[in-house]
Amino acid sequence: MSVKEDLGRMAGAENVSDDPMTLEEYSRDFSFAPPHMPACVVKPRDAGEVQGIVKLANELKLPLIPVSSGAPHLRGDTVPAMGGVVVDLSLLDRIIKVDRPDRVAMIEPGVRYARLQEELREHGLRLPMPLSPRSSKSVVGSCLEREPHIIPKYHLDVSEPLLCTEVVFGSGDLFHTGEAAGPGSIEEQWEVGRRQKSPMGFQTDIYRVLQGSQGTMGIVTWATLRCEVLPAVEKPFLVPSQRIDNLLDLAYRLVRLRLGDELFILDNHALASLVGDTPQEIERLSDDLPRWMLFFNLAGYEIFPQERVDYQEKDISDIAKVLGLAINPEAVSGLGAQRLLDITRKPCEDPYWKLRYRGGCQELFFISSLADIPGHIGTFRECAARARFTAPAGTYVQPINQGHGYHVEFQLPYDPASRGEKERAREVYLSAADALMNRGAFFSRPYDLLAEKMLNRDGQSMAALKKVKGIFDPNHVMNPGKLCF
Amino acid sequence: MSLRDYEFEMDFCSRCSHCKWIPLLFIKSHRYANVCPAIERFNFHAYSGSGRVIAAHSVHEGRSEITDELLDVIYRCQLDGACNVMCHLSNEILEPLQIIRELRTLAVERGMLLPEHTMIIDSMRKEDNVLGEKKADRGKWAEGLDVKDINSGEAEVFYHAGCRYSYNQDLRGIARTGISLLRGAGVDVGIAGGEEACCGGRAFDIGYRGEMEKYADDFANRLRSSGASTLVTSCSDCYSAFKHLYPMIGKKLDVEIVHITEYLDRLIKEGRIALCKEVPLRVTYHDPCHLGRLGEEYTPWSGEWKTVHGGVIVSDPPKPVHKGLGGVYDPPRDVLKAIPGLQLLEMERNREFSWCCGAGGGVLEAYEDFAAWTAMERIEEARSTGAEALVTACPWCERNFKDAVAANGHGITVYDVVELVQEAAG
Amino acid sequence: MRLKEEAYRVLESIVGEENISRDPAVLDGYAWQFGCELYGPEDGAYAEKAFAPSAYLEETGDEASLASPRGSRFGFRPVAVVLPADTAEVQAIVKACNRYGIKFKAHSTGWGPWSGCGTAGMVQMDLRRMNRILEINEEDMYAVIEPYVVWSTLQAETMKRGLNCVTIGAGGNCSALASITSFNGIGYNNYSMGLNERNVLGVEWVLPDGEVLRLGSLGSGAGWFSGDGPGPSLRGVMRGEYGAAGGLGVFTRIAAKLYQWGGPTEMPVENIDPAATLLKEFPENCALYYPFFETAEDRDRALWMLGENEVGYSASFMGRGLLAWGLGGSNREASDTVESVAQTFPRYAFILVLVCNSAREFAYQQKVVERILEETGGQNFALIEVPEVRSMVALLLFKGGNKVNIVFQRSGAFFDPGLFTGSRRTFTAAEKLSIDVINKYIEKGLVVDDYGEGSWGSLFDYGHLTACENETMYKSTDPAACGAVIELLEDLDGQMTEHLFRLGHILHQQLTDGPRGKCGHDTMGPLCDGYQVWQRRIKRAFDPNTAADPTMYILPEET
Structure with a gap:
């Protein structure tokens, strides 16, 4: 029996493909990672199927390349380095639970930001999100990549907002990280009021090892994410400057004082790409916009929300004045603060903003x-x-x-x-x-070509990572050729 | 008393290590947060108050012997009482200082002696002083002072100079100045002169308990026959012996015991000493351990421990817990503040949690380098305040600081409070 | 048990004669730990059986090598204690231990049964000489510290710069590095600064085989500002909610996260006596609240409303039993308080301080607190107006306090059988369960009567998580009381697990399972997805010779 047939038996024949056109899509991305064709693509529908696939891969020493986001990929982590089977997790797309009192959501890796944020909003919640992720970006994938989000005060750790996970290790074992491990099944835990909020194991934090591993340790089949209360009132601001140093100073003070929610700095080119629709408009905006722009957004929650925004605006204004900066709630060079806030609230409309200028x-x-x-x-x-x-x-x-x-x-x-x-x-x-x-x-x-450069600088970390790899993926079936594995 | 009498107490160390730091809420810097010179210098836990209690416990239970190494641990300790105060802030049962003393006594009983300490005891037995000096020279410090001899007459105030002030050429002047100031203020003061003897406190500290008992009896007799109602001393070590150690062995003196700084403070406040001359100096005051936390009056307790509420241990009758709160802290400061032109700066470690000068507990005699190291730590702290002078009120502190400054060339001058009063009085 | 001369001399050559000892009384300074009174000489044997004997250890038949019987605090005595001065010395010691087949256990401030050696025949590493604050970086808000730096001194230095660190409930006398890398300690300001599990950046770590691993940016020579990567974060191996308790090597330097401190650079106090310590001046833009409520539900609602509105700096709840025993100076005074007024104390209350960075923020936060108390029926607990109590509670919340030792003062010992972590829905239910179970032991007269309400705990990260521990005081010298505590630990932890609550203190399991010859993880693991299998593999991979004391981490073989 061929691998394709084996996989078809596990995940349904309709969810396995070795169509060259399809494989070609998975064989390359926008990075400089050398293209390689996978042997086939499988789209499992649940954790059981994922586990079956991983076990099969162990038997056959077959490389598996987990992919949770849709194209376009930019970083080379999903380009097969040694052929093998792409495990496309897009069919695992359930929002399993959203819980307002505990401010948490449990989702599968195929869930994208737009749908999740919409669902969360209905519960009065939001998930801090990276800066305008592409529409096809998997939320779980982003969290596993340790992509930073744009609300620094909620970025409690670089692991944020990831909490617990269900994972099939490279060994084929299914495991729940953090408090999800037990006691009790997930359903039983729900029954007593637990919501898989604590990501920590007793004496290990396995979720941290999964993060940044680029699919080399296992496949996550659901994750819980720390959510926050949806603001009742918001007021965004732009702070233009021809220099970055004073904006950095302002950013530092605001983050340290926990003033404001969303906050980031873009130069004119990045900002133009984010807000412009066409290469021409991006060029025009690049010319018009100030060299640097700091964006921040004030938010008030459930009690006296407007008062919160008001006092923060006054405090920030005082700080900015000392730095010789003006905070602007309206528009700068034709760009409205509200427009930028709207952009940051949603995933990016296609084409992805980083690709808009030159493709x-x-x-x-x-x-x-x-x-x-x-x-x-x-x-x-x-x-x-x-x-x-x-x-x-x-x-x-x-x-x-x-x-x-x-x-x-x-x-x-x-x-x-x-x-x-x-x-x-x-x-x-x-x-x-x-x-x-x-x-x-x-x-x-470090992705693709940079991984080796970076890991070569730190031999002990590389040696330690190889030990970890040997524990969770002893047969090296998970995304071989990435990082130092 | 012996370790057996502390069997119950010894169990109540949780090894929290509070004995190593000044009270946490009073910490102002990482540099000056430590309170115990021994653990700071030698690092093994056995050098801390807690570690010493555990070592005593271990020896008492026969788990270990007093080895040469342990003997070093036992005696590399100024017995400055800091650990005791820190422990008592949250532990009323454990008596670290008492247990440490009992361990020293046990060492002596077992014949584990340090030669340097044997010399002290020999000197005391032969010459009634701890410095190896001749008894015949004891009264020389007061020559020409024309002060009452308490041996041949009565006085309202009995002034005790102590071994250091009596014999140390450099420091003698301080005792003489003290007498002059008292007399100038019209105080009826007398001294024992050549008949004065050691208070015995140092012998007690190094484990020779019986020696102090002898001196205490002798002193009480002399005091009684002097008719004095007040005992004044310039030596903090002696002050602590009179006020703290004598009651501990059941020989409380039946007079008012006053340190010279307390007495001067009184006289200044009563207007009997006028401080008119400016002394333009930035100074910091070092609380001698024996005037501060060990100058607290000792209240003996005998009673029993009862268990209530399923495990809570209460003393019956209520046991006084010595936290150093009753030490002499403000009078010397008030005296300094009364001196025109003088600016008083505080060190981070002061009052109940002052850092020791390094000289006490037999350390100066047996471990000179440790005494010097401890002094240098304090001098550095004093300098960090911006002070030009380090002022104190104990001849042991003064001697040790002066020697450390001389050896290390640090530009800070060491004064006794009395010297500055004299200067301001003109 | 004795270390052979050759091995001893090698260790001596590493640290110097002054910094090594095998004097029995000196070693006993490390054998003695609170909590050791709960077990006896047989309780390390199960672990010892799992180890290969070292040719460099000599059996002397000395009973003092073993833990003393229940009721005494002498635990297992090390064969030597060494005081390394730096990472290179730590590394050399670890390599020597590997070479000679000797196990080592490192501790920093070393307080509790998890700090000492888990069996006889180990080398204790006391990290006291590594006591430097190497850097305080105000821009990236971290402090690079060595193991012996304690919370109180770190806090004193950081507050001078308008920054602060988490101070754990155990007190400012505890090592900051140990808490961040190797143990678990909850604190009042976890509310705004999180659990220390997440308060680390770069880490320097001597692995059990003697190699030095530097986590994050440090490993790449980029500095201390990041602890994760390149690639997967090895912090995941370093610790979980509870650290490896010395079972995975020695942490020699870390960058500890710091946070904005809106209070003054110093908070002068007077009177060292904790019962009478007074804050000289209540800081500007700060406020203290001690509200109480009719029901637990109201209290919880108020707490979580505060969290969701991101108001407050430190917040904690405290059982009235703990409060009552915490008041008063002497044990007698405390007993009087308990007998006379404790029953009148409110059952459901919490303590909160605001520390604001501006007058505007302060006005806003006060307004929100008042609205929340109004909505939830929170009333002011009048006791807080007593100046000494006010200072005590405020300083506890601002700085970690001065009186945390109270749980040892009253009866000699405490343990925290009701320690659990959870979130909003489980908090009250688990606390209630712990009260019910503890009361059974109180009724038997075996532990201190605090109505079972010795609980205290903190919300983490504005209420995203919580931890609660129900302190149980007992007479440490009474073997029957010690036995009852073990029974209580087992009973309550068992019931917690049965009710599917998440235990916060896995080492309890080690204490209760050890005497039965079992590693605690082999009891808990099967109930929790078999995590012990992975943890054991980590231990084996990183410590092939089982050189780092595994007894508080995991034994290399299943038990």
């Missing part, structure tokens, strides 16, 4: 200390200039972990059809990564 985009992101950010930006620009990269590269700065670090992201737009542009983007990507690593940028989530 392709390479992200280069890392975590930085506050003080190093301007220097990192300078270094990146030098690398881009050296590589004669002329397209406007966007910059996005996101305070994370309640102000204990900053996600810094450069976006290198390129025309995928232009070999020259792509090559130049690649050159900047690699040379800037090297230069940035050398000056203290920490690529905590």
Whole structure:
């Protein structure tokens, strides 16, 4: 019996495909990861099927590439490095539970942001979300990637908002992380009022090992997520500046003081890409917009919401004044604060904003200390200039972990059809990564070509990760060729 | 008393380590948060109040012997009482200081002696002082003072100089100044001069309990025959012996016991000493352990522990818990504040949780380097306040600080409160 | 048990003669721990059987190597204690232990049965000499600390810079690094700063085999600001809700997260006597509340409304039994309080402080609190107006307090059998269950009568999670009381598990299962998805020679 037949028996023949056109879609993405064709694609419908597939893979030493988001992929993590079977989790798309009192949702990996946020809103909740994720992005996938969200005060840890998970390890064992492990089945736990809120195991935090693993440890079949109360009143603001340093200073103070909810900084190029619909409009906006823009949004919740917004506005205004900045609730260079808030509330409309300008985009992101950010930006620009990269590269700065670090992201737009542009983007990507690593940028989530660079700098972490890999995926069936595995 | 008498108490150490720090809410910095020189310098838990109690317990139960190493642990301790105060803030049963003393007594009983301490005892037995000096020279400090001899007449105030002030050439002047100030204020004061003897406190501290009993009896007799109603001393060590140790062994003195700084404070407040001359100096005051937490009057207790409410242990009758609250803290400060032009700065560790000078408990004699290290820690703390001078009220502290400053060349001057009063009085 | 000369000399060459000891009385300073009174000499044997004997240990037949009988606090005596000065020395000690087949146990401030050696024949590492605050980074809000830095000194230094750290309920005398890497301690300000499980950035970690692992940005030479990656976060191996308690090596330096502190740089107090300590001045833009309610439901509703509106700095609930025994200086005074007025104390109450960064924020937060109390029927507990009580409670919430030792003062010991973590719906039910069970033992006269209401706990992260522990005081010198506590631990933990509540203190299971020759995880694991299998694999992978004391983590073989 062929693998396809085996998989068909487990997941239904209609959910297995080896159609070359389909396989081609999974074989490449917008990253520089070398394309490889998978042998087939399977779309399991529940955890039992996932477990069956993983067990089969162990028997046959068959690589499995878990994919929860839809195309377009940008980071190379779902490109098969060694062939094998793509496990597409898009059919696992139930919102299993939303609980207002405990501020939590339990969802499967196929659930996308738009549907979840809509459902949460009906319960008076919201999930802090990354900056305008693409419409096809899996919520669970994003959490497993440790993508930062845009409300720093709710980014309690880099693991946020992920709580408990159900996972099929690479070994084929099904496990529940955190308090979901027990005592009692999930249903029994619900019965006594538990909602799988605590992500912590007794003496291990296995969910942390799953995060950032790019599908190399196992396949998550549901996760609980920490949600927050839906604001009753909101008031967004824009703070323009020609320099980033004073905006960083303002961001630091606001995050430290827990003033405001959403907060991020974009340069004119990134902001233009986020709000512009066409390359022409993006170019125009890039020219019109100030060099840097800090966005923040004030929110009031259930009790005296307007008063909360009012006092925060006054406090922030005082702080901004000291820094020589003005906070603007209306529009800056034609861009309304409310419009930007609307954009951040929803996933991105297609095409994905990072792809809008040239059709392709390479992200280069890392975590930085506050003080190093301007220097990192300078270094990146030098690398881009050296590589004669002329397209406007966007910059996005996101305070994370309640102000204990900053996600810094450069976006290198390129025309995928232009070999020259792509090559130049690649050159900047690699040379800037090297230069940035050398000056203290920490690529905590290194994808494709950067993984080796980063892990080579830390032999002990690599050795430790290999031990962990040996525990959860002893036969190396899970997404081989990624990270250091 | 012996360790057997503390069998119950010894069980009540939870190893919380509060004995290692000043009271947590009073901590102002990481640098000066520690309260016990021994654990700070030697690090093994056995060097802390808790560790010493555990070691005593271990020896008492026969789990371990007093080895040479343990002997070092036992005696590398100034017996400054800091651990006792910190423990008593949240433990009324455990008596760390008493148990530490009992362990020293046991060491002596078992013949585990330090040669340096044997010399002290020999000196006391032969010459009635702890410094190895001749008894015949005891009264020299007062030569030419024309002060009443208490041996041949009565006085309202009995002034006791103590071994250090009597014999130390550098410090003698402080005792003389003290007498002059008292007399200048019209106080009827007398001294025992050459007949004065050691208070015996140091012998008690190093485990020779019987020695102090002898001195206490002798002192009480002399005091009684002097007709004095007030006993004044400039030595904090002696003050603590009179006020704290004598009652501990059932030999409470039946007079008012006053440290010279208390007496001067009174005289200044009564207008009997006028401080007119400016002393433009930034100073910090070091609370001598024996004037501060160990200057608290000791109230003996004998009673029993009862268990109520399923496990709560209460003393019957209520047991006084010594927390150092009754020590002499404000009078020396008030004296300094009364000096025109003088600016008093506080160190982080003061009053009940003052850091020891390093000299006490037999450490200066047996572990000179540890005494010096402890002093330097304090001098550094004093300097961190911005003070030009370190002022104290105990000859042991003064000697140890002066020696440490001389050896290490730190630019801070060491004064006794009395010296500054004299300067301000003109 | 004795360490052979060759091995001892090697350890001595690493730390120097001054920093190693095998003197029995010195070693007993490490054998003695509270909680050890609960077990006896036989209780480490099950673990010992699982270990390969070392050729470098000599059996001396010395009874003092073993834990003393129930009612005494001498636990297992180490064969040597070493005081390393830095990471290199820790690493060398660990490698030597691996070479000689000797087990080691490291502790920082070392308080509790989980700090000492789990069996005879181990080397105790006392990390006291590693006591530096290496950096306080105000921009990225962290402090790089060594193991012996305690919460109180860290807090004093950070408050000078307008920052603060979590101070755990056990007190400011505890190691911050140990709490963050290796143990669990809940604190009043978990409400706004979270559990310490999440309060770590970069970590330097000497693994049980002696290799040094540096987590996150530190490993890549980028600094201390991140603890996760590259790739999967090894924090997941480092700890769970409860740390590995020394079973996975030695943490030598960490970056601890700090948070905004809107209060003053210093909070001067007077009178060292905890019963009389007074805050000299109540800080600006801060307020203290002690409301009580008719029902547990009202109390919980008020607490969660506060959380959802993100109001407050520290919040905690405290059972009236604990409050009553906590008041008063001496045990006699406390007994009088319990007898005379404790029954009149409100059953359902909580304590809350606001620490605001501006007058506007303060006005807003006060307004919200008042509205919530109005809606839930919260009334002011008049006791809080007594100056000493007001200071005591305020300082507990601001700084972790000065009087946490009270649970030892009254009877000599306490344990927390009712420790559980949960969320909104389970909190009151689990607390009630613990009260009912504890009262059975109170009725038998075996533990201190606090009506079973010795509970206290905190909301984490504005109410997303909670933890509660029901402190039970008992006479530590009474073997019968100690036996009853073990029985109570077993009884209550069993009932908690039966009711499907989540235990917060897995080490209880170790204490109750150990005497039966079983590793606690082998009891709990089968009820919880078989997690023990994975934990055991982690232990084996990272500690192939079982060099790090496994007794408070997991034994390498199933029991």
